[in-house]
Amino acid sequence: MNTDLTSSTVQETILVVEDEVLIRMVISEYLRGCGYKVIEATNSDEAIIVLQDPEITIDVVFSDIEMPGSMDGFALSKWIRANRADIEVILAGSVPRAVSAAADLCDEGPLPKPYEPQVVVDRIRRLIAARASRRKTS
Amino acid sequence: MGSAHPHHSDPLDEADNGSATILVVEDDVFQRMTVAAELRKQGYNVVEAANADEALSILQSGTRIHVVFTDIAMPGSLDGVGLARIVCSAFPSVQVILTSGHLAGTELDDRISGFFPKPYDVQKLVAHIKSHFDSRRTPSPSAVVKS
Numbered sequence: 220m221n222t223d224l225t226s227s228t229v230q231e232t233i234l235v236v237e238d239e240v241l242i243r244m245v246i247s248e249y250l251r252g253c254g255y256k257v258i259e260a261t262n263s264d265e266a267i268i269v270l271q272d273p274e275i276t277i278d279v280v281f282s283d284i285e286m287p288g289s290m291d292g293f294a295l296s297k298w299i300r301a302n303r304a305d306i307e308v309i310l311a312g313s314v315p316r317a318v319s320a321a322a323d324l325c326d327e328g329p330l331p332k333p334y335e336p337q338v339v340v341d342r343i344r345r346l347i348a349a350r351a352s353r354r355k356t357s
Numbered sequence: 358m359g360s361a362h363p364h365h366s367d368p369l370d371e372a373d374n375g376s377a378t379i380l381v382v383e384d385d386v387f388q389r390m391t392v393a394a395e396l397r398k399q400g401y402n403v404v405e406a407a408n409a410d411e412a413l414s415i416l417q418s419g420t421r422i423h424v425v426f427t428d429i430a431m432p433g434s435l436d437g438v439g440l441a442r443i444v445c446s447a448f449p450s451v452q453v454i455l456t457s458g459h460l461a462g463t464e465l466d467d468r469i470s471g472f473f474p475k476p477y478d479v480q481k482l483v484a485h486i487k488s489h490f491d492s493r494r495t496p497s498p499s500a501v502v503k504s
Contacts, residue, residue, distance in 0.1 A: 238415050240411040244404055244405070259389075259393075346437075
């Protein structure tokens with residue numbers, strides 16, 4: 220099967236990791252509507268499969284914190300920091316304790332659920348702009 | 358199950374060429390990602406589900422779906438055949454297409470629109486979906502107005 224998933228370098232790609240399908244569907248569609256390329260993963264295991272593919276460029280991972288599977292959002296974030304430090308991470312969660320703990324794992328702190336999709340887009344834009352700025356100065 | 362679904366009208370009322378919404382149900386993230394990307398490239402709206410339970414959640418949410426393209430062998434409470442049976446009975450206006458890497462001798466519902474053995478050519482899948490909508494748009498001879 221052919222795909223152009225890897226061919227574009229202009230359009231940023233967001234990996235959305237969310238086990239609640241209706242939430243994943245809504246935020247993914249919103250991000251696509253904003254012009255982003257979106258890859259959907261239902262849990263951290265799927266996300267890592269995607270992240271380990273050298274032909275797929277991911278700019279930002281937007282992940283739920285509480286997820287079933289071998290890793291929750293915290294563990295996924297740590298994995299990304301260790302293995303794909305070039306990728307920005309945004310965590311979102313609905314448990315106050317989890318949200319608080321996530322502050323150490325993503326640059327601007329976590330997004331509490333429920334979130335407004337535009338808040339996610341604003342965060343993505345800031346992270347991508349900050350990354351571009353860092354690359355210019357380095 | 359279907360009673361909560363607000364849309365049971367003919368999908369052709371909404372599914373103009375390339376604007377139909379396709380629900381891709383596939384537990385393999387790469388296959389799901391690939392076929393979804395190709396279908397979006399062709400202009401379709403695509404909703405992704407990783408298993409039958411997710412697919413039913415989407416259908417029951419009232420999201421307008423015109424085509425369900427589902428893998429057969431999937432983990433969860435239902436496989437693709439079970440999902441297809443529910444869709445055919447509860448959402449009769451939705452076209453169902455199955456795919457599998459195993460040519461099991463499963464008897465499929467007559468209302469199943471198509472079966473694509475893996476690995477399948479996404480272009481052929483797109484052509485199949487298009488031909489389905491085109492054939493349903495073609496007026497029957499009795500409906501042709503004679504001049």
